[in-house]
Amino acid sequence: MSSEPSPFDDLKLGHDVVWNELREGVQKPRHAFHWPTLCYLDGFTPVPRTVVLRNLDRSEKRFEMHTDARSRKAAVIPKAKHASLSFYDPRKSLQVTVMGRIEMLDPRKEETELAWAKLTLATKTIYANTIDPGTAMLEPENTTVPVDEMSTEDLTRARKNFRVLHLTADRLEVLSLKGNHRRLLFDYGLAGQRRAAWLAP
Numbered sequence: 001m002s003s004e005p006s007p008f009d010d011l012k013l014g015h016d017v018v019w020n021e022l023r024e025g026v027q028k029p030r031h032a033f034h035w036p037t038l039c040y041l042d043g044f045t046p047v048p049r050t051v052v053l054r055n056l057d058r059s060e061k062r063f064e065m066h067t068d069a070r071s072r073k074a075a076v077i078p079k080a081k082h083a084s085l086s087f088y089d090p091r092k093s094l095q096v097t098v099m100g101r102i103e104m105l106d107p108r109k110e111e112t113e114l115a116w117a118k119l120t121l122a123t124k125t126i127y128a129n130t131i132d133p134g135t136a137m138l139e140p141e142n143t144t145v146p147v148d149e150m151s152t153e154d155l156t157r158a159r160k161n162f163r164v165l166h167l168t169a170d171r172l173e174v175l176s177l178k179g180n181h182r183r184l185l186f187d188y189g190l191a192g193q194r195r196a197a198w199l200a201p
């Protein structure tokens with residue numbers, strides 16, 4: 001334990017620090033928060049999946065991820081309706097967990113089009129595979145279309161398979177184990193009953 005002051009000794013400052021880290025997670029592919037674990041229920045089974053944190057809207061408490069319409073999660077998430085994201089930065093001994101409601105956006109909505117427009121061609125190739133993700137194979141095979149071979153047809157198929165996921169946080173929890181251990185809870189409240197508190201770590 002240390003007597004060093006921690007930003008997590010102050011609820012407001014701690015909250016700002018965490019949202020700034022999350023913002024950096026969007027912007028910097030090398031930031032540990034760029035690759036959170038998304039968890040949702042598939043029936044009774046909690047499924048953890050590594051995803052890329054693509055965007056963030058702090059005022060709406062909204063986290064954006066992308067996926068393929070043909071994946072299992074794209075079928076399951078609209079039914080599950082609730083999900084969590086877990087972030088862990090080992091260098092900072094910092095864990096952030098958000099729990100909330102998740103939705104898959106209508107692919108015809110402008111938001112999906114805007115997100116698609118921002119992707120590089122290399123990222124778009126992920127959605128151009130002709131074999132559906134999760135399909136059993138008799139032997140290993142490369143299913144990705146090489147970026148310099150992407151045809152207009154491949155691009156059209158990729159756009160059709162592309163989906164945006166939005167998780168809106170109801171609750172955010174922080175655990176900092178650097179120096180003095182601190183655990184903070186931010187409850188964003190569904191009916192405006194916002195609450196912030198320290199919890200015993």
Ligand SMILES: Cc1cc2nc3c(=O)[nH]c(=O)nc-3n(C[C@H](O)[C@H](O)[C@H](O)COP(=O)(O)O)c2cc1C
Nearest residue numbers: 035049050051052066067068071072073074133134
């Ligand atoms: C570093 C890394 C980043 C990933 N990013 C995403 C992502 O942004 N979206 C996604 O759907 N899957 C992503 N995946 C793959 C998922 O973790 C998962 O294996 C895949 O989507 C299959 O899930 P399914 O059960 O829905 O078919 C990523 C995997 C790794 C290792």
